[in-house]
Amino acid sequence: MAEPRIRLGMVGGGEGAFIGAVHRIAARLDDRYELVAGALSASPDKAIRSAASIGLGSDRSYPDFRTMAQAEAARTDGIEAVAIVTPNHMHAPVADVFLDAGVHIICDKPLTTTLEEARRLRDKARTSRLIFAVTYNYSGxxxxxxxxxxxxxxxxxxxxxxxxxxxxxxxxxxxxxxxxxxxxxxxxxxxxxxxxxxxxxxxxxxxxxxxxxxxxxxxxxxxxxxxxxxxxxxxxxxxxxxxxxxxxxxxxxxxxxxxxxxxxxxxxxxxxxxxxxxxxxxxxxxxxxxxxxxxxxxxxxxxxxxxxxxxNRTPPGHPEGYLEAFATIYTEVAAAIVASRTASLADPGLTFPTIEDGxxxxxxxxxxxxxxxxxxxxxxxxx
Amino acid sequence: MAEPRIRLGMVGGGEGAFIGAVHRIAARLDDRYELVAGALSASPDKAIRSAASIGLGSDRSYPDFRTMAQAEAARTDGIEAVAIVTPNHMHAPVADVFLDAGVHIICDKPLTTTLEEARRLRDKARTSRLIFAVTYNYSGxxxxxxxxxxxxxxxxxxxxxxxxxxxxxxxxxxxxxxxxxxxxxxxxxxxxxxxxxxxxxxxxxxxxxxxxxxxxxxxxxxxxxxxxxxxxxxxxxxxxxxxxxxxxxxxxxxxxxxxxxxxxxxxxxxxxxxxxxxxxxxxxxxxxxxxxxxxxxxxxxxxxxxxxxxxNRTPPGHPEGYLEAFATIYTEVAAAIVASRTASLADPGLTFPTIEDGxxxxxxxxxxxxxxxxxxxxxxxxx
Amino acid sequence: MAEPRIRLGMVGGGEGAFIGAVHRIAARLDDRYELVAGALSASPDKAIRSAASIGLGSDRSYPDFRTMAQAEAARTDGIEAVAIVTPNHMHAPVADVFLDAGVHIICDKPLTTTLEEARRLRDKARTSRLIFAVTYNYSGxxxxxxxxxxxxxxxxxxxxxxxxxxxxxxxxxxxxxxxxxxxxxxxxxxxxxxxxxxxxxxxxxxxxxxxxxxxxxxxxxxxxxxxxxxxxxxxxxxxxxxxxxxxxxxxxxxxxxxxxxxxxxxxxxxxxxxxxxxxxxxxxxxxxxxxxxxxxxxxxxxxxxxxxxxxNRTPPGHPEGYLEAFATIYTEVAAAIVASRTASLADPGLTFPTIEDGxxxxxxxxxxxxxxxxxxxxxxxxx
Amino acid sequence: MAEPRIRLGMVGGGEGAFIGAVHRIAARLDDRYELVAGALSASPDKAIRSAASIGLGSDRSYPDFRTMAQAEAARTDGIEAVAIVTPNHMHAPVADVFLDAGVHIICDKPLTTTLEEARRLRDKARTSRLIFAVTYNYSGxxxxxxxxxxxxxxxxxxxxxxxxxxxxxxxxxxxxxxxxxxxxxxxxxxxxxxxxxxxxxxxxxxxxxxxxxxxxxxxxxxxxxxxxxxxxxxxxxxxxxxxxxxxxxxxxxxxxxxxxxxxxxxxxxxxxxxxxxxxxxxxxxxxxxxxxxxxxxxxxxxxxxxxxxxxNRTPPGHPEGYLEAFATIYTEVAAAIVASRTASLADPGLTFPTIEDGxxxxxxxxxxxxxxxxxxxxxxxxx
CATH class of the missing domain: 3.30.360.10 (Dihydrodipicolinate Reductase; domain 2)
Incomplete structure (x- = not known):
């Protein structure tokens, strides 16, 4: 049987963003995620408009990430993981909120804008038992x-x-x-x-x-x-x-x-x-x-x-590229999340970059x- | 607002198939399709098993393509398009059935195994007003x-x-x-x-x-x-x-x-x-x-x-490959299907290969x- | 001790010619030849002018190839080999004259302009015991x-x-x-x-x-x-x-x-x-x-x-090119000429193209x- | 009329040397030099043996570079230029002797083994009015x-x-x-x-x-x-x-x-x-x-x-390589030597590397x- 898809949220990645669309394709490519919620812009209007344009339901399209974290935590079908694809300075504040909410994190790089913040966030993540991936996608x-x-x-x-x-x-x-x-x-x-x-x-x-x-x-x-x-x-x-x-x-x-x-x-x-x-x-x-x-x-x-x-996905000579490598990070994170659900050990072959790399x-x-x-x-x- | 996704079925592409998985990724990549039904193998057991393994609902997992065409035609939310990814000799029989059912076709190449069959199918498709794409994917x-x-x-x-x-x-x-x-x-x-x-x-x-x-x-x-x-x-x-x-x-x-x-x-x-x-x-x-x-x-x-x-999807230097080109065919077909729904003209920029190429x-x-x-x-x- | 250099003549290759200059460099590169005589153009004036411009002595700068063959045959230090670098239609007439004079031939390609002429020239060369190379230089x-x-x-x-x-x-x-x-x-x-x-x-x-x-x-x-x-x-x-x-x-x-x-x-x-x-x-x-x-x-x-x-001449990464490959043909012909002088067998490793290839x-x-x-x-x- | 070839001597470059053979081909390729004298090894026996093997006349094959400089200076047809292709530590001593003898220098790189020696040699060369090229061949x-x-x-x-x-x-x-x-x-x-x-x-x-x-x-x-x-x-x-x-x-x-x-x-x-x-x-x-x-x-x-x-020597697609680039340095030096002979100005297009580069x-x-x-x-x- 196919594993159920992981419920994913996204912060950032609205209109005009490049990397948000990449994350969405990456999440979709191997069919391991379902994007169900988002706060896609720092501007509430733009967040709502962006969410509509990619087909997010209006009930799970949020004006800001704090509202989203709270509302999703209250749902029985709330998000299990969040993709943070904002400009760099927002990575840490957003990650903090979702770590507190018990949501796995997939964060773009660089992790933070200061070393102090990176150290703090790393220590917090280490104690959280949540997965915290950083999308150094070229390693995929x-x-x-x-x-x-x-x-x-x-x-x-x-x-x-x-x-x-x-x-x-x-x-x-x-x-x-x-x-x-x-x-x-x-x-x-x-x-x-x-x-x-x-x-x-x-x-x-x-x-x-x-x-x-x-x-x-x-x-x-x-x-x-x-x-x-x-x-x-x-x-x-x-x-x-x-x-x-x-x-x-x-x-x-x-x-x-x-x-x-x-x-x-x-x-x-x-x-x-x-x-x-x-x-x-x-x-x-x-x-x-x-x-x-x-x-x-x-x-x-x-x-x-x-x-x-x-x-690997395709036979030799059928070139894979950037999106496939990016998707591999997502798919490995999905496997780790599934393993974490059932308290089983993650596959030792998983090698996606984590907050330590960040x-x-x-x-x-x-x-x-x-x-x-x-x-x-x-x-x-x-x- | 995002367009609703097109309801897609698949014939062929079960266990051990290469091209079926490629078609599924291609359909998913730009989020324009939802795969909802399938008859994934000529062997009914294998068809059912294959469908389960990719997460198709058991009510829309069919033992054979004729059953599928009939059942889907009877649903209000039946498939709008079907991907035919069987070995070559089955392309024409399957296409016949779905053309008759008024379903748009996305068929792998070569179109048929004989020229007579190709001629007949082409003529039938020409009169059908349905979209009949043939996945000469390199043109994507x-x-x-x-x-x-x-x-x-x-x-x-x-x-x-x-x-x-x-x-x-x-x-x-x-x-x-x-x-x-x-x-x-x-x-x-x-x-x-x-x-x-x-x-x-x-x-x-x-x-x-x-x-x-x-x-x-x-x-x-x-x-x-x-x-x-x-x-x-x-x-x-x-x-x-x-x-x-x-x-x-x-x-x-x-x-x-x-x-x-x-x-x-x-x-x-x-x-x-x-x-x-x-x-x-x-x-x-x-x-x-x-x-x-x-x-x-x-x-x-x-x-x-x-x-x-x-x-084009990604910036220069972020390589696109085989799956992206394949997805482009699917996405162009989606645009054509949407245009056909509303009786509007399809975008003249659409250039996906059709049964004429086949x-x-x-x-x-x-x-x-x-x-x-x-x-x-x-x-x-x-x- | 170094082998004495082979005395070489040239027919064709005067002003404005491309391939004549290439042959001269090729002959010179490994120091196995000395260019001593020439009839460098079908135009006597141009032949003399061309010879002077490349430093040929005026006593061995000839107005035409027949004069050259005759005069060189009369010298004790006459040429041992001749390079034929004229337009194609002159290859055979020139080769005939020098074969008759007992001079080894290095001829550009294609050998002749008709099959009949090629057949005749090949048969003549076969019986001559002279070396007849054809400069299919890419084989070098x-x-x-x-x-x-x-x-x-x-x-x-x-x-x-x-x-x-x-x-x-x-x-x-x-x-x-x-x-x-x-x-x-x-x-x-x-x-x-x-x-x-x-x-x-x-x-x-x-x-x-x-x-x-x-x-x-x-x-x-x-x-x-x-x-x-x-x-x-x-x-x-x-x-x-x-x-x-x-x-x-x-x-x-x-x-x-x-x-x-x-x-x-x-x-x-x-x-x-x-x-x-x-x-x-x-x-x-x-x-x-x-x-x-x-x-x-x-x-x-x-x-x-x-x-x-x-x-091979140079270490890896020190690129050899067209002139070196061309020179290899000349140098192998030189080795064959030396072997023929002493009635010894030519090195079996010699693989330069001959009139058979021509x-x-x-x-x-x-x-x-x-x-x-x-x-x-x-x-x-x-x- | 062709310019007479420049009379060239060589120091170093005997048996087993790599770069000596390269210099000889480079000097020969465009037919602007005639190698007439040499002291090809620090070992007198090997020097004589090496000279014989490349066809130098025994009267101009010297056991050491000092003897060579003296003897050549005494001849009316003595060398005009010398190629120094010894190991690095001998570049300066040899150059000194030939600068004193009024011979143009073509020296391999690096110029010397110490900065002091390089400074001294450069200053000496600057005042000499002789040409002192250093074979940074890649610039050719x-x-x-x-x-x-x-x-x-x-x-x-x-x-x-x-x-x-x-x-x-x-x-x-x-x-x-x-x-x-x-x-x-x-x-x-x-x-x-x-x-x-x-x-x-x-x-x-x-x-x-x-x-x-x-x-x-x-x-x-x-x-x-x-x-x-x-x-x-x-x-x-x-x-x-x-x-x-x-x-x-x-x-x-x-x-x-x-x-x-x-x-x-x-x-x-x-x-x-x-x-x-x-x-x-x-x-x-x-x-x-x-x-x-x-x-x-x-x-x-x-x-x-x-x-x-x-x-440039050959048409496009007829690759030139390392030896051709090296020969270009030699050929440009030849042009400069000819210009210096006649007190005319050297061609301003000449750009070979000199002792300043060294x-x-x-x-x-x-x-x-x-x-x-x-x-x-x-x-x-x-x-």
């Missing part, structure tokens, strides 16, 4: 799972070098000056936090490197830059990484690099081989065992290991900003 | 739409050469001998029809070339081959194409070409430029205006024209088999 | 040698499918109307022969497929086309290939395909794997053993086999033109 | 010239970001322990100098970035690492770059990154567009004007600007080592 790609399994299985030997980069170009001109919604809030310290590019996409790159290698840097050195005149947050960041085991790394993220749409790329080099994966061509992983010809591991083929197969991202942003402010010096990273 | 990719719009807008000038190919390798060994379900029926003349590779994937390549160029060959010459000993249907086909305007083309499809997963590729050369698109990297289109540097048209960027934007594919297979049987001679194609 | 690439060795060593199993293509775009507009020298003679039946695109580049593709597979088709079917109005020779050709062992193939060559500079590509599919090589990225060979991840065989690495290493190319063009003229029917190929 | 690629011309012509606007990387993998295992000649001296501080990877390939990357952008960093911060146990010199280096105009950059060089042969890549991002060039596919340059579709500038096409055309590379290595030794801090770079 099958070949990212394959790579992680290879590294953690020792196929690369000791890791020596981690090169991760995430160039984009959409902010190369002062787009925020045009009122474009995405550019507007993502370059606004009040809504984004003190990190611009580093928080928006640097955290994705950082999480991906950690997700695949299992390694967390002990020290980082960073230089953030604002290239576009008048901009208030960094639009480019260079970070050097020192790992405890002697490995070294570099992370570059940019939103002003013309020719790059969403160029997240991870390269990992160990004693015994190297891996190379690019998010824009996610269906192939380049694996170079030292001294042998590089192999193209193609998603869905028999060359893909069990960790990849586990989250915290690590905020800690990185904090260290980066301190390093850069100090003139580009080495800083420890809070773990 | 945004950059395929972009390419089509370019060609039809004259940006390439007169078309001279069409090179289309579709190599795979999954049948390079006698997989059908292992009982693998997909290989089993797709190499069985009783269920696939007289065309093997040519029917299964050659038709996709043929439709894509037609979809983008708007041109249909007048004559073709073909050589089908069976390379794997013991196989009963062709696993490789070479086709030469003569168009009425003097253009020339070639189509190669193979299921025995090691190193190819699903290598559909279309190249079109006109007086003024050339296009190159590969299904396995569908988010980029190579456009070479004669005498200028080739351009990489990337999905989602401002370089993509309105025809592409119309069916017929053309069967006519091509027929001509190919006649040409090849005659030793590789030129044959006219029934239009 | 290290990874082409690697591929050949793999196929002939059985690593692909029985070959099933050969797909070879050679698109260019430089003749997509009527360039010959501008007086451009290359376009002028290559589209002129009097100088090129009856084949245009098929003779100029189709023969390269054909030879490469034969070189790597060792297989020669028994029957071919072709359609040549002239797309550019006013052109006198074909600028596009489609060819289907039937091999004796049941293998099937296709060859497409075009000079009117915008976006293609010199897109020679060879794909070979056998029972056990597939190979894919592209001339424009010649330093990598894609090898896909059936059921395993594709390998990228990179030139110069330990993954390259002995046949490749034998003609004949096969002309036979192919002949069969193609007969097939196309007959409306696109199967024709046997003279072997 | 046509598309590198194209890129340089674009940047310097303002097509990218103000430069913001420079990302340059140069990964290799040939030293990922302790190859020097096997006695392999290249690994042996390149990991030996006595012969390589204090920089390992940073001196061997980091300097190439640094020079290329400077060559194309015209910008020199004011401060750098570096972390060198030795990953292979027992190795004495760095095999990986990360460098951050601060330019005076506010631009920022990063340079990564590694010899322990499996899967990378010779992966030099340069990306430059300005206000108005971005460039991306990879040495392993040098025949294409990716140019992304902001807000437009990326263009593939292909070597040899009409899309290549005059700076590229100037050093000095800058040594200064970078010096700053990198100081930065890294100090724990990774910002250091000024001597200009």
């Amino acid at each position: 790609y099958p070949l990212v799972r394959h790579a992680r399994s290879m590294v953690q299985g020792g196929e690369l030997g000791a890791i020596r070098i981690v090169q991760v980069e995430y160039p984009q170009d959409w902010l190369a001109a002062p787009l925020e000056a045009t009122g474009q919604k995405q550019a507007d809030w993502r370059t606004d310290p009040a809504r984004s936090g003190a990190g611009g590019c580093v928080g928006d996409i640097g955290t994705h790159a950082y999480q991906l490197a950690h997700f695949v290698t299992g390694m967390m840097p002990e020290q980082i050195l960073a230089e953030t830059t604002i290239f576009v005149p008048g901009r208030r947050l960094d639009d480019n960041v260079q970070i050097l990484l020192r790992y405890g085991n002697g490995a070294r790394g570099a992370l570059w993220a940019s939103q002003v690099a013309p020719g790059n749409d969403n160029g997240l790329r991870l390269r990992i080099f160990g004693e015994k081989g190297g891996l190379d994966w690019r998010q824009e061509e996610p269906n192939v992983l380049n694996w170079s065992p030292l001294g042998e010809a590089p192999r193209l591991i193609r998603r869905g083929t028999t060359s893909m290991n069990a960790a990849g197969q586990r989250v 915290f690590a991202g905020v800690a990185m942003v904090d260290a980066v900003l301190r390093s850069s402010a100090a003139g580009g010096v080495w800083m420890p990273v809070e773990l | 990719y945004p950059l395929v739409r972009h390419a089509r719009s370019m060609v039809q807008g004259g940006e390439l000038g007169a078309i001279r050469i069409v090179q289309v190919e579709y190599p795979q390798d999954w049948l390079a060994a006698p997989l059908e001998a292992t009982g693998q379900k997909q290989a089993d029926w797709r190499t069985d003349p009783a269920r696939s029809g007289a065309g093997g590779c040519v029917g299964d994937i050659g038709t996709h390549a043929y439709q894509l070339a037609h979809f983008v160029t708007g041109m249909m060959p007048e004559q073709i010459l073909a050589e089908t081959t069976i390379f794997v000993p013991g196989r009963r249907l062709d696993d490789n086909v070479q086709i030469l194409l003569r168009y009425g305007n003097g253009a020339r083309g070639a189509l190669w499809a193979s299921q025995v070409a090691p190193g190819n997963d699903n290598g559909l590729r279309l190249r079109i050369f006109g007086e003024k430029g050339g296009l190159d698109w590969r299904q396995e990297e569908p988010n980029v289109l190579n456009w070479s205006p004669l005498g200028e540097a080739p351009r990489l048209i990337r999905r989602g960027t401002t370089s993509m024209n309105a025809a592409g934007q119309r069916v 017929f053309a594919g069967v006519a091509m297979v027929d001509a190919v088999l006649r040409s090849s049987a005659a030793g590789g001679v030129w044959m006219p194609v029934e239009l | 690439y290290p990874l082409v040698r690697h591929a050949r060795s793999m196929v002939q060593g059985g690593e692909l199993g029985a070959i099933r499918i050969v797909q070879v293509e050679y698109p260019q775009d430089w003749l997509a507009a009527p360039l010959e109307a501008t007086g451009q020298k290359q376009a002028d003679w290559r589209t002129d039946p009097a100088r090129s022969g009856a084949g245009g695109c098929v003779g100029d580049i189709g023969t390269h593709a054909y030879q490469l497929a034969h070189f790597v597979t060792g297989m020669m088709p028994e029957q071919i079917l072709a359609e040549t086309t002239i797309f550019v109005p006013g052109r006198r020779l074909d600028d596009n050709v489609q060819i289907l290939l039937r091999y004796g062992n049941g293998a099937r193939g296709a060859l497409w060559a075009s000079q009117v395909a915008p976006g293609n500079d010199n897109g020679l590509r060879l794909r070979i599919f056998g029972e056990k794997g597939g190979l894919d090589w592209r001339q424009e990225e010649p330093n990598v060979l894609n090898w896909s053993p059936l059921g395993e991840a594709p390998r990228l065989i990179r030139r110069g690495t330990t993954s390259m086999n002995a046949a490749g290493q034998r003609v 004949f096969a190319g002309v036979a192919m063009v002949d069969a193609v033109l007969r097939s196309s003229a007959a409306g696109g029917v199967w024709m046997p190929v003279e072997l | 690629y046509p598309l590198v010239r194209h890129a340089r011309s674009m940047v310097q012509g303002g097509e990218l606007g103000a430069i913001r970001i420079v990302q340059v990387e140069y990964p290799q993998d040939w030293l990922a295992a302790p190859l020097e322990a096997t006695g392999q000649k290249q690994a042996d001296w390149r990991t030996d501080p006595a012969r390589s100098g204090a920089g390992g990877c940073v001196g061997d390939i980091g300097t190439h990357a640094y020079q290329l970035a400077h060559f194309v952008t015209g910008m020199m960093p004011e401060q750098i911060l570096a972390e060198t690492t030795i990953f292979v146990p027992g190795r004495r010199l760095d095999d990986n280096v990360q460098i951050l770059l601060r330019y005076g105009n506010g631009a920022r950059g990063a340079l990564w060089a590694s010899q322990v990154a499996p899967g990378n042969d010779n992966g030099l890549r340069l990306r430059i991002f300005g206000e108005k567009g971005g460039l991306d060039w990879r040495q392993e596919e040098p025949n294409v340059l990716n140019w992304s004007p902001l807000g437009e579709a990326p263009r593939l500038i292909r070597r040899g096409t009409t899309s290549m600007n005059a700076a590229g055309q100037r050093v 000095f800058a590379g040594v200064a970078m290595v010096d700053a990198v080592l100081r930065s890294s030794a100090a724990g990774g801090v910002w250091m000024p770079v001597e200009l």
